[in-house]
Amino acid sequence: MKNIILTIWLTVVCFLLLSNVHAWDMPPCLRVDGGVRMWFTSLQGDLVQNDRTKLDLSDNLGLKRDGLVWDFFASARLYNVHVFRFRAEPYAYYEQARGYSSLRVADHRLGYDLDFYMAPQVLFGANFDLEILNVDTRVSNVVVANSVFSYSDNQTRAIPTIGLHGTFYPIINGISLRPNWFARVNWWDYQTLETWDWETGAGVDIPVNRLWTWSMSAGYRFWHIKFKRDRDTVDMNTSGFFLQTSLLF
Numbered sequence: 001m002k003n004i005i006l007t008i009w010l011t012v013v014c015f016l017l018l019s020n021v022h023a024w025d026m027p028p029c030l031r032v033d034g035g036v037r038m039w040f041t042s043l044q045g046d047l048v049q050n051d052r053t054k055l056d057l058s059d060n061l062g063l064k065r066d067g068l069v070w071d072f073f074a075s076a077r078l079y080n081v082h083v084f085r086f087r088a089e090p091y092a093y094y095e096q097a098r099g100y101s102s103l104r105v106a107d108h109r110l111g112y113d114l115d116f117y118m119a120p121q122v123l124f125g126a127n128f129d130l131e132i133l134n135v136d137t138r139v140s141n142v143v144v145a146n147s148v149f150s151y152s153d154n155q156t157r158a159i160p161t162i163g164l165h166g167t168f169y170p171i172i173n174g175i176s177l178r179p180n181w182f183a184r185v186n187w188w189d190y191q192t193l194e195t196w197d198w199e200t201g202a203g204v205d206i207p208v209n210r211l212w213t214w215s216m217s218a219g220y221r222f223w224h225i226k227f228k229r230d231r232d233t234v235d236m237n238t239s240g241f242f243l244q245t246s247l248l249f
Helices: 002-018
Strands: 030-049 054-056 066-078 082-095 102-118 122-144 147-168 178-190 193-207 213-228 232-248
Touching: 030 213, 054 122, 066 232, 122 178, 122 232, 147 193, 178 213, 193 232
Parallel strands: none
Antiparallel strands: 030 054, 030 066, 030 232, 066 082, 082 102, 102 122, 122 147, 147 178, 178 193, 193 213, 213 232
16 A cells, blocks of 8 residues: 555656646736644743742643644735735643643734745745734642642733744756745734744645645744733743645635
8 A cells, every 4th residue: 555655656746847837927916825734832831820930831730742733824915925814723732631730722813924025036024913812721739839729711812923034945947846945933022921933944836737836845833922811921832843735826
């Protein structure tokens, strides 16, 4: 079975490499992109109490550090300059083996990219995001310094971020595949709200026909978030490698 799959895969790759499809003739008005990402996350951080006691998410709450988070995204590019984006991370769940304490994160983002520099090999621009973040925690009988903590806290925050992004397209003549390397960073730090989020990766665009392009990429993402709630201050990091695929029209 593995040999059959490998043979099919090599046949498809050879066909794409030898094809003369020109999927890079971009339409003058609109391009639409949509896909899914698997993010293999590692969780670190604390729930800082009002008396400054730190409840470590792993050591004190006993939450599992590793998890798989699914992202769904879509974007629309207008006139090759303006990009409107939507990304949804509806459900990232970390819990104890016994299931008493838990942490659930839901993250939805509306974004806008202004690509103010475009060349055949380089794209560079600024990005603006509005993040709707919900963090729901349940602390059950956690003992730290002779004190017992048991509570639940659920809060949703609207977080604006600004940042930069860029993509490099190495030119390789004679093949229809288009490799690329990309990077993006967002940040915000004001009063009791602090966040930064960066990612970098590489991928390849595979032309299906003159209208459709299939993209595959892999990379690494780091996300830090810190904000105050009624009962505590959430101070956590999630990071890890990701795989994603999308279709571009």
